[in-house]
Amino acid sequence: MSAWLTGQLDLSTQSIQACEEWADEIGHLRSRLHALDIAMQVAFFNRNPSGIDRVLSKIESISQADAVPVIAAKRQIFRSWAQVRNGGDADIEAVEQGLHALHGFGVLEDTPFYADIAAEVRAQGGASSRAVGRLEDDIADAKATGLTFWLPELLRRKAVLTDGAAAEAALDEGFQIAQAQNAQMLALRNLSARIDLGLAIPSDQVATMAEKIGHVSDCRLRRQVANALGI
Secondary structure, three states, rough: HHHHOOHHHHHHHHHHHHHHHHHHHHHHHHHHHHHHHHHHHHHHHOOOHHHHHHHOOOHHOOOOHHHHHHHHHHHHHHHHHHHOOOOOOOOOOHHHHHHHHHHOOOOOOHHHHHHHHHOOOHHOOOOOOHHHHHHHHHHHHHHHHHOOOOOHHHHHHHHOOOOOOHHHHHHHHHHHHHHHHHOHHHHHHHHHHHHHOOOOOHHHHHHHHHHHHHHHHOOOOHHHHHHOOOO
């Protein structure tokens, strides 16, 4: 995941494959499930429902997977997202149940990541106002707990679901946090949202990205942003 966040996409793919193969070889249940959890996260960012389906099917083939309730909750959330991406109805209740379970298990470090997925499913299900309201709470929680790793994505989601000054402020804050963490792929996703929303990119962000983008592997996201910035 760290390789993906910093824009080393080939290394990310290789590392995920190596983790899966190593975990399968040693047969350690939690190592296998952890490797697959990371693979699902990267598939989500790559907007790859078939990749998520592959991982979910593999998890379901592991006989003891249901003995790890955290994985069952995450699987429920991912299933709901993949269903929406494949053109199905948004199962908001299933996502809410999965999130509630994660909170109950005390799984806090990735809660903002799954909160972002939940916001997307809610919005796709026609509950945009509810999604924004929950996002505000999730953003406040991430700041209060110091779990800011995925905060740029929550702020990007807020911008996509709102407009005007609120959207710009959310994107400005998210870009700064992404850069502070050297999460160049999140910074690119932030700028991509600006482009899609028709918002101007501040000159200081253009300058920063012009310096950083050379460290990111070639991909659709990089090409989109580079073309918009003229670099």
